[in-house]
Amino acid sequence: MSDLAYKNALTEYLEGFVSERRRGRLHEVLKERTNHMQLVLEDVYQTHNFSAVLRSADIFGIQTTNFIENRNKYKISEDVSMGSTQWLSLNRFQNHENNTKACLTDLKSQGYKIVATSLHKNSVSLEELDVSKPFALVFGTELTGITKDVEDMADEFVKLPMYGFTESFNISVCAALCMYHLSSRIRKEVPNYGLSEDEKRDIYIDWLKASIRKHDLIINEFDAKYYQKA
Numbered sequence: 104m105s106d107l108a109y110k111n112a113l114t115e116y117l118e119g120f121v122s123e124r125r126r127g128r129l130h131e132v133l134k135e136r137t138n139h140m141q142l143v144l145e146d147v148y149q150t151h152n153f154s155a156v157l158r159s160a161d162i163f164g165i166q167t168t169n170f171i172e173n174r175n176k177y178k179i180s181e182d183v184s185m186g187s188t189q190w191l192s193l194n195r196f197q198n199h200e201n202n203t204k205a206c207l208t209d210l211k212s213q214g215y216k217i218v219a220t221s222l223h224k225n226s227v228s229l230e231e232l233d234v235s236k237p238f239a240l241v242f243g244t245e246l247t248g249i250t251k252d253v254e255d256m257a258d259e260f261v262k263l264p265m266y267g268f269t270e271s272f273n274i275s276v277c278a279a280l281c282m283y284h285l286s287s288r289i290r291k292e293v294p295n296y297g298l299s300e301d302e303k304r305d306i307y308i309d310w311l312k313a314s315i316r317k318h319d320l321i322i323n324e325f326d327a328k329y330y331q332k333a
Contacts, residue, residue: 117318129311133298173201203250
């Protein structure tokens with residue numbers, strides 16, 4: 104049996120444990136998910152900020168967030184994230200010689216443009232940023248922003264307008280504003296912003312699992328029957 108055949112059979116089996124209404128809701132949300140823009144959080148250290156960014160990512164339909172853990176480790180507050188982590192794809196870069204370079208190199212190899220949030224002199228506004236091609240939006244740590252490695256590897260820089268005395272937004276606020284504006288533009292300007300069929304299939308299975316109590320026992324039962332037939 105092929106991998107695709109297995110996934111299709113598993114999907115059909117798991118759907119039997121989920122109500123029709125629930126399945127409809129999963130498909131409704133999945134239809135609006137996108138990986139045209141991914142997020143990158145570099146060494147963010149406040150749990151509240153981690154969690155708030157993920158909550159916003161789920162709300163705005165941004166499926167994938169990449170965590171760079173050079174000094175600070177990924178830690179989520181469920182009180183803040185409101186369970187959003189179970190609906191998102193999360194990648195952690197923590198065991199490389201240089202996690203920042205490893206993450207950005209991986210994204211570039213997938214065809215993503217690296218866009219760093221910065222007050223860099225060459226920064227463009229959210230309205231000016233070209234969103235026609237896939238891009239990864241990078242946010243730096245709370246105190247010092249992006250590192251030199253991000254600055255060297257970035258293809259473009261973007262900034263938010265500020266008219267007061269304070270020189271920076273809280274990272275979770277900055278991320279939410281960027282996601283709102285850019286995800287709205289993507290949906291208006293990019294014809295095929297949604298997930299691929301393969302991505303939808305895999306994520307739907309994950310979401311079915313998240314909707315079923317003790318899904319691991321159910322999958323073990325399915326595997327025993329499936330491979331016995333195969």
